[in-house]
Amino acid sequence: MAQQKKMVEAITSRDVDFAKWYTDIVKKAELVDYSGVKGCMVIRPHGYAIWENIQKDLDRRFKETGHENVYMPMFIPESLLQREKDHVEGFAPECAWVTIGGSETLNERLCIRPTSETLFCEHYAKIVNSYRDLPKLYNQWCSVVRWEKTTRPFLRTSEFLWQEGHTLHETEEEAREETLRMLNVYIDFYKETLAIPVVAGRKTEKEKFAGAMDTYTIEPMMHNGVALQGGTSHYFGDGFARSFDITFTGRDNTLQYPFQTSWGVSTRMIGAIIMVHGDDDGLVLPPKIAPIQVAVIPIAQKKEGVLDQAAQLRSRLLDAGLRVKLDDSDKAPGWKFSQYEMLGVPVRIEIGPKDIENNQCVLVKRNTREKLVVSLDNLETAVADALSHIHDEMYNAALKNLEEKTFTATSHEEFLDTAKNHPGFIRAMWCGDSACEDQLKDETGGVKSRCIPFVEEHLADTCVCCGKPAKYMVCWGRQY
């Protein structure tokens, strides 16, 4: 019990210091180790297994919507990056540059991709000739580099893993459909797989991606009311196509520019999982991406028959297609309970001599600590049901948090008061002028427009900042 206590004490409470609580979990749940290079992280087995499960699920969704995977080089020559003016302005300040290759100084320095629009465009210009070659629906899984000043594991790192979809279409309509289709894939994925609700909408001019005509975003809310940009989908029009000379012969035999999109999500999602679902005992993982879904813990394991029975439960659950770990190490059950709680394992099964006598086991749900006595006759069904309920409960708890911490402000004063006293999102009307965004951000010390939600409401007639006629309802909030 001493060891168990020590582990639990080692975590800062979520409500006392959210930032420290986050860092503690990241380390104690063995998700990440810091590396010798500033802002770069080692993703450890438990963290990487979460990422693999995320990849598997998303990759299936991408392929079901007709996308193919490719791999582009990690280097972008400076001249290529400069081909699209807005794009280079947005990314140049964050670039890492290779200037020496094989002991020779390069004639032209190479940027390590911060994102790969330019590389996809260069390739598309070569392979697209006719409307018959369209659409091109490509995606790649890779690492990208953005030289960040302040870094935090998963949330903001100089190197991170992500996927970036890049597509090319015959018409504006098709490209716009694709932009929203992929945003919806993200929304579904967050809900169905990560058990995270999001606010979805369009970014304001000021918050758009460098070079995009429209940027759409999903914004989950962390437990403390702060937003995390959870994924974006961009519509580029034919701007990149013009800059990179991508043309095709249309159905009417004229030369045309195609329309383009890109969309991406990253390892940052693991940060969202931690901050939406985690608690004072550690990680709480959504069952669909948990590397271990069920931990089987034998009680009084030296008693005859206990380990045998535990091993049987393990193999029954494996046969049912679940990811299971039996911990038969010589550590105390209490230590094991804490350990698998820290790792976020959704279901714990305890099995001891008395349980065996009664043909039962004890099932403990990580999210609610609910204990269920389960007959061994219907173990598989009980565990499957528990995992399914856990997912729903986690989603509903996150939704409740989102709803409780979403406020409405109809006056400037109310906006400032809410921003000061109530962590969370603020719904408020806006005139459309970015000067008002700047002013609100300054006055509140960081509250920014998250998005213009797809679901709009008419809360008032005037902009919450300047009082001029309002154009949009905006969802505002602080962000990671």
Added chain:
Amino acid sequence: MAQQKKMVEAITSRDVDFAKWYTDIVKKAELVDYSGVKGCMVIRPHGYAIWENIQKDLDRRFKETGHENVYMPMFIPESLLQREKDHVEGFAPECAWVTIGGSETLNERLCIRPTSETLFCEHYAKIVNSYRDLPKLYNQWCSVVRWEKTTRPFLRTSEFLWQEGHTLHETEEEAREETLRMLNVYIDFYKETLAIPVVAGRKTEKEKFAGAMDTYTIEPMMHNGVALQGGTSHYFGDGFARSFDITFTGRDNTLQYPFQTSWGVSTRMIGAIIMVHGDDDGLVLPPKIAPIQVAVIPIAQKKEGVLDQAAQLRSRLLDAGLRVKLDDSDKAPGWKFSQYEMLGVPVRIEIGPKDIENNQCVLVKRNTREKLVVSLDNLETAVADALSHIHDEMYNAALKNLEEKTFTATSHEEFLDTAKNHPGFIRAMWCGDSACEDQLKDETGGVKSRCIPFVEEHLADTCVCCGKPAKYMVCWGRQY
């Protein structure tokens, strides 16, 4: 038919110009496109899908042998790279260096990983404390960069994709077992999945990996008799552990250094697949990693019922778990035949009005062009059998080529004569002195020791070069 002819004519014959034939396939089978950065390639959907299938298969084998995936940063600070003397000497000349990050010159330049021993060591030093923490069985899938002067798609590129396993063990014995276990995983994978036989053995001192005590290798032979280093597994002893201060408290309570291995294979394997199995009509893909295993081609598809029947065959084969493509585009069947031959699709199914009348279809094997008339009643079995036979036939054809092009030389003269006139491997005795390796390489213009095979034979008493007493039989050959 004009289009079909044009496609076929566009490929250089394998026997006329092997290098050009290779490049033609790489382009025509849409595996790769060149990028604007010297030596970096765009891996296109067909090429990347092959890589994904390779990954899936190997990753399963790694996990079955107890390994876990992680992700290390792509940057290695210069001082970290320099910690192991032999290692840095081997890799420094090929490094790409980042000197500027976020518009500031870095205090210490960062190498983009050419391989990650140093990063794993830095991490292991932090997380390993006791014998209870061992073994550590880690693997990572990533891209690495080695600044190459002469590059060729898949075979030698400045950036390539690979996996690198890095493991740490309590004893030398365990680490040596791991080194050979993983070499055997590669041997099995080449045979069972890629249908490629290899010569396996130990590298000579001269050909060892920088920093390794022993390097083991698998060497498949390409159709033209040239070797490709197909994968390596290294035993490091405790050399890296000492350089990086990795210690653990042993069972006897003393501080000890652990023993280490690393092992890797890369996208270069796709080059081997092309050069071992390909022919004058294009790629020939081993069924297990073919992105499309069966192409269904309707004949006279405008005739009533043909497309329906073709779609039925497609869905029956999909249900049987196969990767199937139905090509119902308006191109001529002949063009389609050529196209899927070029892409290396193992099985083609032709279905036309006459076939439907006779409740049959025509099955064509890519490797032998054998045509089988198959009753629709046992379509699934017939296709599964064909795929299985194709794999075996491809393996046997490659084995025949390897055996026919493996020669024995027992005198210096015979060695030089064989090297000059018979492309392939030469088995010959060697004294163990690297001066003899140098001399043979110079005299033959590039024939090097591939390995000291696990299966040794006593061909003669003396070294084929210097005439001194022989220690080993070596397999020699030119390499890519």
